[in-house]
Amino acid sequence: MHNDERELCLKYQELVNSIWGKGFRYDMRQEHLAAKLLALGYTVDSFIADATKLSKWRHDRGKPAIVSLQYFVTRRERLGQPIDVDGLIKKIVANSRFR
Numbered sequence: 019m020h021n022d023e024r025e026l027c028l029k030y031q032e033l034v035n036s037i038w039g040k041g042f043r044y045d046m047r048q049e050h051l052a053a054k055l056l057a058l059g060y061t062v063d064s065f066i067a068d069a070t071k072l073s074k075w076r077h078d079r080g081k082p083a084i085v086s087l088q089y090f091v092t093r094r095e096r097l098g099q100p101i102d103v104d105g106l107i108k109k110i111v112a113n114s115r116f117r
Contacts, residue, residue, distance in 0.1 A: 026056070027052050030042060034073065037074065054087075065090070
């Protein structure tokens with residue numbers, strides 16, 4: 019793999035560790051996913067900026083760290099796609115607070 023993939027993984031690992039103390043395990047699969055992220059238009063810096071915002075948001079709400087770059091690949095691939103009915107229902111339920 020190339021240095022950019024490795025750099026993306028190491029920087030993301032550093033980010034996750036700085037916020038949660040642990041959570042992201044860097045391996046060859048993650049490096050392969052990093053290559054996909056770079057092919058989808060991210061640069062190392064733009065990915066880390068996006069991941070930082072999302073990670074802080076998740077941490078502030080008590081959610082766990084994202085432990086695989088697959089989450090970001092899927093998120094990027096779905097960017098701009100319309101939400102189907104099932105996706106809309108899941109989004110409404112996730113954003114609803116039942117008491």
